[in-house]
Amino acid sequence: MGATLRFFSPEMSSRARQRLSLEADLRRVLDDDEFELHYQPQVDLTSGRIVGLEALVRWNHPTHGMVPPDAFIPFAEENGMIVRIGTWVLHEACRQFRHWLDAGIAPRRIAVNVSAIELSRGTLMAAVSAALEASGIDSAQLELEITETFVITDREQSFRSIDELKAVGARFSIDDFGTGYSSLAYLQQLAADKLKVDMSFVRDMTTNAGNASIVKAIVAVGQSLGLEIVAEGVETEEQALALRALGCDAIQGYLVSRPLPAGSMGEFLATYESLRLPG
Numbered sequence: 001m002g003a004t005l006r007f008f009s010p011e012m013s014s015r016a017r018q019r020l021s022l023e024a025d026l027r028r029v030l031d032d033d034e035f036e037l038h039y040q041p042q043v044d045l046t047s048g049r050i051v052g053l054e055a056l057v058r059w060n061h062p063t064h065g066m067v068p069p070d071a072f073i074p075f076a077e078e079n080g081m082i083v084r085i086g087t088w089v090l091h092e093a094c095r096q097f098r099h100w101l102d103a104g105i106a107p108r109r110i111a112v113n114v115s116a117i118e119l120s121r122g123t124l125m126a127a128v129s130a131a132l133e134a135s136g137i138d139s140a141q142l143e144l145e146i147t148e149t150f151v152i153t154d155r156e157q158s159f160r161s162i163d164e165l166k167a168v169g170a171r172f173s174i175d176d177f178g179t180g181y182s183s184l185a186y187l188q189q190l191a192a193d194k195l196k197v198d199m200s201f202v203r204d205m206t207t208n209a210g211n212a213s214i215v216k217a218i219v220a221v222g223q224s225l226g227l228e229i230v231a232e233g234v235e236t237e238e239q240a241l242a243l244r245a246l247g248c249d250a251i252q253g254y255l256v257s258r259p260l261p262a263g264s265m266g267e268f269l270a271t272y273e274s275l276r277l278p279g
């Protein structure tokens with residue numbers, strides 16, 4: 001009996017079974033049209049205007065329905081599939097942004113999440129160039145969001161990829177800031193343009209003094225490095241006001257809009273005026 005007889009043992013949890021079935025499906029899906037992007041706006045706290053959109057991938061699975069990224073990105077990273085998914089996301093986000101530019105409703109930038117795996121494989125530059133060329137959007141209109149933990153994988157290759165991309169004018173944003181272990185030295189070496197305050201700190205900053213101090217400290221670090229600061233997961237006006245008082249530049253979250261499919265986001269962009277906060 002071979003040592004490979006370990007799949008679907010009776011004690012295997014249904015969660016693990018589902019994971020295996022999704023993983024098998026993920027190999028199939030790349031020929032199909034089952035991925036889609038949803039878009040969420042970022043709003044400037046001074047002008048109230050939409051300054052950017054973040055593209056968030058979903059897997060519209062024939063039987064499991066809309067599968068959120070957290071349920072498949074991790075194993076797509078493990079098996080390397082993330083490179084192909086990431087390339088698709090870049091192309092689709094740029095294509096859609098071009099469409100909104102042509103319709104006269106595009107904000108300044110489109111942000112795309114990039115996995116540490118894509119950076120460390122050294123394939124990102126080619127994918128970005130191809131997506132920009134195919135859509136004809138300017139590199140300065142594209143922002144790449146990378147999580148703070150990217151430095152844990154191949155550091156040298158990652159920094160090389162980042163430098164190449166910066167050289168062609170792409171912008172970088174550090175995602176989930178405050179949750180990883182990167183040092184301030186890395187932060188400086190990275191020379192990012194933007195820092196996104198993780199939503200776990202935003203969530204109860206108006207009731208938890210500790211979280212409010214963390215946000216305050218992050219804003220101070222970001223400002224001293226000359227970075228633009230965006231808070232994510234902003235759901236209430238109270239949070240938005242507190243963030244504005246701390247010097248945060250922009251917000252993203254349900255207060256403005258949930259992530260929406262392209263069609264609905266187009267309608268949103270065409271009719272949105274501005275976020276009005278008291279004071």
Ligand code: C2E
Pocket residue numbers: 040055056057068069070073086089112113114115175176199232233234235252253254255259
């Ligand atoms: P993220 O980049 O931190 O994205 C923000 C997540 O917070 C999104 O979850 C978004 O739907 C959710 N969110 C936004 N506003 C609020 C709010 O006000 N309250 C709450 N509770 N949640 C809010 P989503 O779309 O499920 O994405 C989860 C993560 O999956 C993303 O976290 C990102 O790390 C990853 N991801 C998404 N799309 C891609 C992609 O195309 N490539 C890669 N590599 N990762 C992706």
Ligand code: CA
Pocket residue numbers: 054113145175
């Ligand atoms: Ca992100």
Ligand code: CA
Pocket residue numbers: 175176196198199232
């Ligand atoms: Ca985030």
